[in-house]
Amino acid sequence: MRPRKGTIGLILYFLLLLLPIYWMFNISLRTNADILNEFALYPADPTFANYMKIFTDPAWYSGYINSIAYVAMNVLISLSVALPAAYAFSRYRFLGDKHMFFWLLANRMAPPAVFLLPFLQLYSTFGLIDTHIAVALAHCLFTVPLAVWILEGFMSGVPREIDETAYLDGYGFPRFFLTIFVPLIRSGIGVTAFFCFMFSWVELLLARALTDTVAKPIAATMTQTVGATGLDWGLLAAAGVLTIVPGALVIWFVRDYMAKGFALGRV
Amino acid sequence: MNKWQDNRAWFLVMPLLLIVALSAIIPLIMVVNTSVQDIFGPGNRVFVGTEWFEEVLSDRRLHDALRRQLTFSGLVLLIEIPLGVAIALAMPKRGWGVSVSLVVLALPLVIPWNVIGTIWIIFTRPDIGLLGVLVNGLGIQFDHTAAALDAWVSVMLMEVWHWTPLVALLAYAGLRAIPDAYYQAARIDGASAWAVFRHIQLPKMRGVLMIAVLLRFMDSFLIYAEPFVLTGGGPGNSTTFLSTYLVKLAVGQSAPGPAAAFSLIYFLIVLPICLVFYQALQNVGTGDKR
Numbered sequence A: 001m002r003p004r005k006g007t008i009g010l011i012l013y014f015l016l017l018l019l020p021i022y023w024m025f026n027i028s029l030r031t032n033a034d035i036l037n038e039f040a041l042y043p044a045d046p047t048f049a050n051y052m053k054i055f056t057d058p059a060w061y062s063g064y065i066n067s068i069a070y071v072a073m074n075v076l077i078s079l080s081v082a083l084p085a086a087y088a089f090s091r092y093r094f095l096g097d098k099h100m101f102f103w104l105l106a107n108r109m110a111p112p113a114v115f116l117l118p119f120l121q122l123y124s125t126f127g128l129i130d131t132h133i134a135v136a137l138a139h140c141l142f143t144v145p146l147a148v149w150i151l152e153g154f155m156s157g158v159p160r161e162i163d164e165t166a167y168l169d170g171y172g173f174p175r176f177f178l179t180i181f182v183p184l185i186r187s188g189i190g191v192t193a194f195f196c197f198m199f200s201w202v203e204l205l206l207a208r209a210l211t212d213t214v215a216k217p218i219a220a221t222m223t224q225t226v227g228a229t230g231l232d233w234g235l236l237a238a239a240g241v242l243t244i245v246p247g248a249l250v251i252w253f254v255r256d257y258m259a260k261g262f263a264l265g266r267v
Numbered sequence B: 001m002n003k004w005q006d007n008r009a010w011f012l013v014m015p016l017l018l019i020v021a022l023s024a025i026i027p028l029i030m031v032v033n034t035s036v037q038d039i040f041g042p043g044n045r046v047f048v049g050t051e052w053f054e055e056v057l058s059d060r061r062l063h064d065a066l067r068r069q070l071t072f073s074g075l076v077l078l079i080e081i082p083l084g085v086a087i088a089l090a091m092p093k094r095g096w097g098v099s100v101s102l103v104v105l106a107l108p109l110v111i112p113w114n115v116i117g118t119i120w121i122i123f124t125r126p127d128i129g130l131l132g133v134l135v136n137g138l139g140i141q142f143d144h145t146a147a148a149l150d151a152w153v154s155v156m157l158m159e160v161w162h163w164t165p166l167v168a169l170l171a172y173a174g175l176r177a178i179p180d181a182y183y184q185a186a187r188i189d190g191a192s193a194w195a196v197f198r199h200i201q202l203p204k205m206r207g208v209l210m211i212a213v214l215l216r217f218m219d220s221f222l223i224y225a226e227p228f229v230l231t232g233g234g235p236g237n238s239t240t241f242l243s244t245y246l247v248k249l250a251v252g253q254s255a256p257g258p259a260a261a262f263s264l265i266y267f268l269i270v271l272p273i274c275l276v277f278y279q280a281l282q283n284v285g286t287g288d289k290r
Helices: A002-028 A032-037 A049-056 A058-091 A097-109 A112-125 A132-156 A160-168 A173-184 A186-202 A205-209 A218-225 A233-263 B007-035 B051-057 B060-090 B096-110 B113-124 B130-137 B148-176 B180-188 B193-221 B225-231 B242-252 B257-289
Strands: B037-041 B044-047
Touching (some): A049 A058, A058 A132, A058 B007, A112 B257, A132 A205, A186 A233, B051 B257, B060 B193, B148 B225, B193 B257
C-alpha cells in the first residue's frame, strides 16, 4: 500500500509544481482585454498574437539573443579556465591549494549585490559596459568556482594510473590532457556546462546593471514592462514562457547526467 | 588520496586566476577601498576610517532587514528540507518515471529568477491570478501588495515552490547511492518502513542533507530578484531582505561608502557559514571512499 500512497502524493506535488507555469502559459495565449475582462481556467479562444509580437519586434527578440550570447560566452570561458585548474586540484598538492579552493567556494557564496558597484566601476573603466563580455565575465564570479568543484569531483573519479601510463608512453601534458583525459570525463564536462548555463541564465541583478540597450538580457526587457501604466499581461506572460524554453530543452538533454552532478553535492 | 606534490601545478591554475582577478579579486579590493573613504567625485576623496562601518552597524533598518532575513532563511529550512526528503522518498526508483520526475523537478531551477517573480505575480494577483482569485473567492482577503502577512505568505510559497526541487534532487541522489544490500538485510530482519528510513536512509543521506541545508541557507540568505519582483520589498519594508536593502543603499545614495561597508559586513557574515560548508564538502568526499 505504502508506495502507492507515495506515488499519488508525488503526482499531486508535480501538478502543484506545474500549476503556476501552466497559469502563465494560459495567460500568454490570451489578449490583454480578454485577461482583464473575464477569469478563465483555460484560453477559450487561444491566440498567438503575444508570441508573434515578441518574434517580430527587435526590442523583444534581441533580448533573447543577448541572453544566449553572454551565457554561451560564460560557459566557454568558465570551462576553459576551470578544466586545467580542476586537474591541478584533483592531481597535485601544491602550496596554498586548500586556501585557494576555499576561497573559490567563498566566491560562489558571495552575495552578487556586494559586487554590483565595483563591477560597474571596473567595467566602465575598460569601456565594457553594455557588452556581452562584461556580463559573461561578471558571471564568472560564481560559475568558475562551480565549474572547478564539479569537474574536480569527476576528475578524482578517474584513476591516476591512467595519467602515469600515458606519461610513461611519452605523452606530454597538453597532448595527454586533450586527447585522453578530456574525452574520459566528457559527461562531467556536460554536467558542468549545464550548471554554468543554469546559473548564468537565471541571474539578473548583475546582468541588468551591466547592460543598457545593446546587450540587454530578455529578463531585463521584461522587468521594464512591469510598472508601466497599462501593463500588457499577455505579452509579459508570453515572454516569460519563452525564457523557460531554453532551460527546459537543456534539462531534457542532460537529465541522466544531472543526478550525478547533484550526487557530488557541488552545486 | 595521495596526490603528487608539485608547486608547478600553479601554472595550471594561472588562467583561472586571471579571469577571477577580473570577476572577484579586483572588485573585492575596490569594495574595501570604497568602504574607508568618502568620495565626492573623481580625484576628490578623503580617508574616513571606520566611520561608514559605525554608521551602517547602528542602522535600524539594517537590523530589521537582518532579523527578517534570519526568519526567512529559518523558515525556508524548516519547510524545504522535510518536504524535499519526502518527495525524494516517493520518487520512482527505475523506469520512465525517473526521467519524468527529474525533468519536472529541475524545471523551476532553470527559470530566470525575476521570471519566477513574474510567474508568481500572475499566479497570486487578486484580479487575474488563479490562487488570488481562488483564495478571495473563499472569502479570505488576500492581496500581497497591501498586507504584510499576505506578502510573506506569497514570498514563502514562491520560495518553497522554487527551491524544494533542489533539496529533493540532492536527497534523491543520496538515496540512489545506498547499495541494495542494505535494503535486502532490512527485509530479512522484517524492518518497518520507518525503521528503514530512520536507520538506513537517513544516516546514509546525512552528507547530502548537510549540503542541502547549507546551500539553502546560503542561497536564501542572498536572495534578491524573486521577492523584489514580486513585492518590491514591501508593503512598507516588510519583505526587504539583506540584498534588497543593500541594492537600495547602493543605487539610491550619492555616497558609495555605506553600501561598501555594508557589503563587507554582509560578506563577513557569510564567510563562517562558508567554512562549515567547506568542511562538510570534504567529509562527503571521504565518506564515499569508505
